[in-house]
Amino acid sequence: MNKNKICDSEERRIHRLVNFKLPNHWKKIGWGLFFLSLGLLLLNRFVDVNHAIFKTILKNIILVGLLIITISKEKIEDELVENLRSKAFSFAFIIGVVYVLIQPLINYLVFLIVKPQNANYEDLGDFQILWFLLIVYLTAFWFLKRRNQ
Amino acid sequence: MKNTLKVERAILNLTQDELAQKIGVSRQTINSIETNRYVPSTLLALKLSALFDKPVNEFFKIEEND
Numbered sequence: 001m002n003k004n005k006i007c008d009s010e011e012r013r014i015h016r017l018v019n020f021k022l023p024n025h026w027k028k029i030g031w032g033l034f035f036l037s038l039g040l041l042l043l044n045r046f047v048d049v050n051h052a053i054f055k056t057i058l059k060n061i062i063l064v065g066l067l068i069i070t071i072s073k074e075k076i077e078d079e080l081v082e083n084l085r086s087k088a089f090s091f092a093f094i095i096g097v098v099y100v101l102i103q104p105l106i107n108y109l110v111f112l113i114v115k116p117q118n119a120n121y122e123d124l125g126d127f128q129i130l131w132f133l134l135i136v137y138l139t140a141f142w143f144l145k146r147r148n149q
Numbered sequence: 150m151k152n153t154l155k156v157e158r159a160i161l162n163l164t165q166d167e168l169a170q171k172i173g174v175s176r177q178t179i180n181s182i183e184t185n186r187y188v189p190s191t192l193l194a195l196k197l198s199a200l201f202d203k204p205v206n207e208f209f210k211i212e213e214n215d
Contacts, residue, residue: 076175
């Protein structure tokens with residue numbers, strides 16, 4: 001296989017992945033999973049049943065829910081929507097990187113100033129980063145859609 | 150870039166929604182083009198051209214700062 005053929009096949013693979021979208025009704029399923037897991041996670045905090053695995057699973061379901069919403073089609077998925085999607089993705093990516101760079105510094109400064117009792121300085125977890133990325137993407141996409149109503 | 154999409158639409162007596170359905174996009178897309186917030190793809194411009202039965206550069210005009 002020559003170089004061009006390899007590049008073509010890689011390009012097709014990227015396009016297939018980028019263009020993959022779930023049907024519109026999946027959005028409701030995504031929101032359902034998101035709110036259900038968020039509700040259970042909040043409830044868990046009040047009930048104070050501290051199951052680490054239970055919490056991790058719920059956090060993962062929250063991320064899956066948000067990912068489903070992210071890759072679900074709009075009612076009419078046309079070129080404007082595609083355009084707004086890519087703008088929102090770029091925005092979320094840049095803000096995400098800035099967040100990852102700045103947030104630990106802010107956390108550390110707050111930790112130094114406040115010095116909470118019985119608390120250790122914690123770095124950013126993968127859930128926090130992914131959750132932030134997906135929420136920023138969805139908010140930016142929603143805002144851009146509203147601007148184009 | 151400016152356009153006279155609104156005028157062309159009025160000539161054919163179409164609403165934004167009707168025009169959107171004819172070329173397979175959402176009403177928001179038509180509105181965004183008319184208010185100069187979105188520059189459509191060549192494909193969409195050609196679809197509009199076929200519908201209005203006019204060349205694209207009759208209803209899309211390049212401005213000096215483009």
